[in-house]
Amino acid sequence: MDLNFTPEEIAFRDEARHFFRTAIPESIRAKVAEGEGLTRDDMITAQRILNARGWATVNWPVDWGGQDWTPIQVYLYQDEMQQAHCPAPIAFNVSMVGPVIAQFGSQATKERFLAATANVDIFWCQGFSEPGSGSDLASLRTKAERKGDKYIINGQKTWTTLAQYADWIFCLCRTDPTAKAQEGISFILVDLKTPGITIRPIVTIDGGHEVNEVFFDDVEVPVENLVGQENKGWDYAKFLLGNERTGIARVGASKAKIARIKELASLEFVGERPLMETPRFQEKLAAVEVELKALEMTQLRVVSDERKLEKGRQNPASSILKLKGSVIQQQLTELLMEVVGPYAMPYQRDFEGNNEPIIGPDYASEAAPMYFNYRKVSIYGGSNEIQRNIIAKAILGL
Amino acid sequence: MDLNFTPEEIAFRDEARHFFRTAIPESIRAKVAEGEGLTRDDMITAQRILNARGWATVNWPVDWGGQDWTPIQVYLYQDEMQQAHCPAPIAFNVSMVGPVIAQFGSQATKERFLAATANVDIFWCQGFSEPGSGSDLASLRTKAERKGDKYIINGQKTWTTLAQYADWIFCLCRTDPTAKAQEGISFILVDLKTPGITIRPIVTIDGGHEVNEVFFDDVEVPVENLVGQENKGWDYAKFLLGNERTGIARVGASKAKIARIKELASLEFVGERPLMETPRFQEKLAAVEVELKALEMTQLRVVSDERKLEKGRQNPASSILKLKGSVIQQQLTELLMEVVGPYAMPYQRDFEGNNEPIIGPDYASEAAPMYFNYRKVSIYGGSNEIQRNIIAKAILGL
Amino acid sequence: MDFDLSEDQRLLKDSVDRLVADQYQFEQRKKYMREPAGYSAAMWEQITEMGLLGLPFEETLGGFGGGAVETAIVMDAFGRGLVLEPYFSTVILGGGLLRRAASASVLGALAPKVAAGKLKLAFAHVERHSRYDLADVSTTARMDGGSYLLDGAKSVVIHGDTADKIFVTARLSGDRRSRAGIGLFLIDAATPGVARRGYPTQDGQRAAELTLTGVRASADDLIHDNALPLVEHVVDEAIAALCAEAVGAMQAMQDLTLEYLKTRKQFGRPIGSFQVLQHRSVDMLVAVEQARSMAMFAAVMAAEENPVERRKAISAAKVQIGRSGRHVGQEAIQLHGGIGMTNEYAVGHYFKRVTMIDQLYGDADTHLSYLGAHGGLFGKAA
């Protein structure tokens, strides 16, 4: 047992640190740091820089552009990327549809999509959730009826993140209405330019537009857009959801938030003292730092275990990464709002586009929206309640 | 709406305050303050002083020695009693079996038991819980078979508090084995001197002996010891458990603990400063004080509502009294243990009887045992989990 | 002691509750928000006609002499409706400052106008680095002949964009944080040198940044020349009012969440049938009831003359409201799941309002520090 990084690991970390802080435009990283939304171009620019180096799809099979890294390297790559405020590669492309196609797609499908997906020549979005199917995903009702060499898709998807930026959507559709819940579902790729598709924005409580409703009205899709076998979509979806295991803790991103909070809390005053020098705030922040350090160690334990575990089995500790990680991210947004005090109040999104100066310190305007927006992290990707159900069953055997 | 006490109420409060602090022996109140256990004699002495004044059974019908007080008076009586560290009247006598007999007992039963119960000529204990029936009380299995003019009781009760002090026990026994759970249960009074009864102490994690197991082996009880009707015991038990509604919050007792913590935290030092002058401790205590003040207001709302509510209906706020009250009591024992620091460690119960001086400050020895012992507060009388089940159903309609 | 409302209080409650129930449904509120002022002129009319604007003033001044309890009744209802109109800034802050700081003649002249809906007020005190310290005043008032020249900048002036007159704290003497020498001026918004920039707040209300450049104020405009203690009392009353509003908003979140748990189905059953969500709802109930209790406590104590006793009680209430509000708000969103995150659904707006109430006049931990440093609520020995 040696909990220090090897010289090779340190060299790799420094290389990654240097790369992320020099290759990715400062303008883009600043937006991430301040919690400003990225434009479509920002995301594509950042990912293409990574992809040019082969660092956009490190989790993919090596033949299809992945890296043959140790789990520790993958961890360091994520950690440095997050600490440098670099936008992560687009999850829908890199963590979701890409691995599914690489694992289950036909040779033709792979050749048609994988390179384009890595380079964001296709920007993907995810069509899983439906109005009636949130936590209970298997109850989804969107139909894909086989008509000759086409599927006719009818139904509605919702919470579709960044559909407004996307070129294609990967959907779970019911292809066998007679089969029971988990069965009879297929994984189908749909070009959003296909007639019959309508996208409606959903504005969230922070005033932002990240998610959408996507309506399908007799949308015709060629059968070759089916991934893998018909009615096996549920297995592919489970594979997809099980994929993201460690990045989800967002330890690096939380480290970056802590650094930012310490910086800003030194600029805001309580009487004559900077907030950062008041014991109460120091201790509140330190309490979160302790939890984060513990989570980082937990994540490293999980990561360094991965080689040893046979596929599928999980280190019990892995189950807590999302639970704890989400809570820590949320607590940090609470502290950031406390830092800016009364200046959390002005709602400044309305000013976007016009050139009015920011009210209060320039770091204040996103504090409250970020707090509001981050309530989602304990809801999406399987709410923390669902996570606990899963852990109780899978890990504790209850 | 006037949240100030009336002159009459203030006069009553002062009268109670004076009485409790003068009539009840200091030696007894000191034991309560320090969390030391009371002897049987202590309890009887205290209650007889109250009873001599008619203040032992204020919740009973006036004809049987109760007081015709307003709910506010009852509240002030409890609050002052607890703040003065007076032992409450023995709950088994005053809050439990007394009211049941007064409400459901025959004239003969009332005449035989009520006065003796008020004056603790009979010291009662409660025979409800069984090894297999904790939260699920209705599953109790202790049998009482009717044989002529006797019941023959066989079975086991547990968690019987102060059985070692008691003269009699009131039991729930199954008198109709064919009936389903809640039915076929009877409420029977048993003289503990009856042959066939064995009492075994249960030592709790604080090293104290409060609770016991009580075994019944062919115990013969005259049928006139049945209270009310046979097989209606479950209704009487529900009446009994519903009785204690406001005292349960123990607001006065928690006030007294806070006063004590402030006093002791001024005697213990962190470097050159008394602990009580460190902001961290001040704020931790203040946070509990806020919750307690809120609970006190909540309790007063419930209390002053009681006149208006038709029997049975509850003010939603009442449901939170035990939940919140138990947590506050437990938090205060944590703070007390923090006050004494390293001196929480010596276990000094072994010294009882011998005259060795106390190790460390004399207030330190009970800090840890009290913390351990108070974990029971969220378990007994319907665990906080059971409380939440009840509230969700009864108040929220879930 | 008696928690029952008097007959008058019950009538007041019924009428305000009805107003909110009939005219402040979530969809109606959206319309009001889109009006130029950021609130509904018609609603302001109606609030005026109901006489609510005169609440704190004596009848001789066109009011009905209501106290903290009456104010709490109104604010609780406004919290349930997320009312947008500038009642808090005009009546509670402005009216309070008039009553406590202004001369009889000024009060006599202005209170009736406020009561008649002809005069909207605001209170400007926040400065760039003052945070929650009312004594931290850098804005200056220099004697110049028989009048004063005011220079400085004030931030987050609630409804400062539509106020006709604005109360402003400015330093007459002493250094930046000294408690003495703080003047309270009442400035007409149209005075030359007054620049306002209005904007919406996170909770859909309005506020303004205020810049004062050589603003001339007459001796009469100086309402009080050592105003801090009075300002602090008014702010304590304002906090008590916000506590009541927050309780109304929490109650609404509790109701919406229960309703959702009973109707939303997953895995073939109402999600309210899941024990975990039942217990979480119970803990929400506890938080709401504890907050309600402390809002009442604040209402009673807002009138207390001893400033430390009053502030400790108000701080305790603000702590409870801040903590309950955060818990109830976060849980309301969490138990709703995705739908709770959308702007089209009401619950998130209540969440944002209680969140902003915590940021107003000191967040929970700021008040906890004060309470702790001043000996807490309960005595060493009764």
Next chain:
Amino acid sequence: MDFDLSEDQRLLKDSVDRLVADQYQFEQRKKYMREPAGYSAAMWEQITEMGLLGLPFEETLGGFGGGAVETAIVMDAFGRGLVLEPYFSTVILGGGLLRRAASASVLGALAPKVAAGKLKLAFAHVERHSRYDLADVSTTARMDGGSYLLDGAKSVVIHGDTADKIFVTARLSGDRRSRAGIGLFLIDAATPGVARRGYPTQDGQRAAELTLTGVRASADDLIHDNALPLVEHVVDEAIAALCAEAVGAMQAMQDLTLEYLKTRKQFGRPIGSFQVLQHRSVDMLVAVEQARSMAMFAAVMAAEENPVERRKAISAAKVQIGRSGRHVGQEAIQLHGGIGMTNEYAVGHYFKRVTMIDQLYGDADTHLSYLGAHGGLFGKAA
């Protein structure tokens, strides 16, 4: 980075785990506790034969040169068994002080005795008002001819009642809390003027009050004349060891609780089938795993030479262990219900041990204050 145990470490773990599993069942432990010393002479024998007493010493001294990881392996197992023998006081405190503070000759003379189970040690530092401050030393050591006279009183000396020799901090110079001038003496327990009063602790272990009245110590008994920095390092290592022990105890509570939830039936079903208890168990799991992670972190950082970096890491670990321990302990009792409150059942004894570990060498909030005041764990900018 590599979390795998080396072959030697795995062997060590297997043997200690087996020892605890075979010989430290709850019922066996009760017997050991009733022995005159408050622990089992036979177990002490066995621990000696396994060579565990030599763990921190070089092979030349009869040990096997183990480090913090080896110590953690042993303490984690001892935590699961609630081991009573004076390993912590003799090997971790005593052995640590010998290694870090004693001269080569003293170390060479005593380490082999410790390793051979012939010398039990303890460390006396707590004084009536020192709380958790190791620099707060009122016990005095006066030069008297070529030797010293020690006067003072020490409290809660862990296993001080059965120790053969006791390390004592005494002030050679400086005033009560000054960091300089603290001498570390090693006193034979039989020395005239040494009075001991032994007693059990809340967690079933043993401790003693120590009074020193004109105790004569030779110049050789003065192990170090400015010992605080070394003492602090040893205490940090001791805290790391206690963290590992606490994790073992938490794991045991987690296991007992799960077992109970699966077997205890109420309302006709195992109580583990109730969703609320399932989620509560998950939160216990989270707390245990977070604590395990920080115990590992502490083991790594215990060797750090920079005292502030080391202390911050150790404090962070103690915070996590204190908070996780309280949560896991309280929940373990709560989920067991009444049976968890009884002394006859194991879970309460684990609860008491983790509670006392929080009281040892600074509770969670004491360490949180230190961590906060020293800049926390993460840098302003990586």
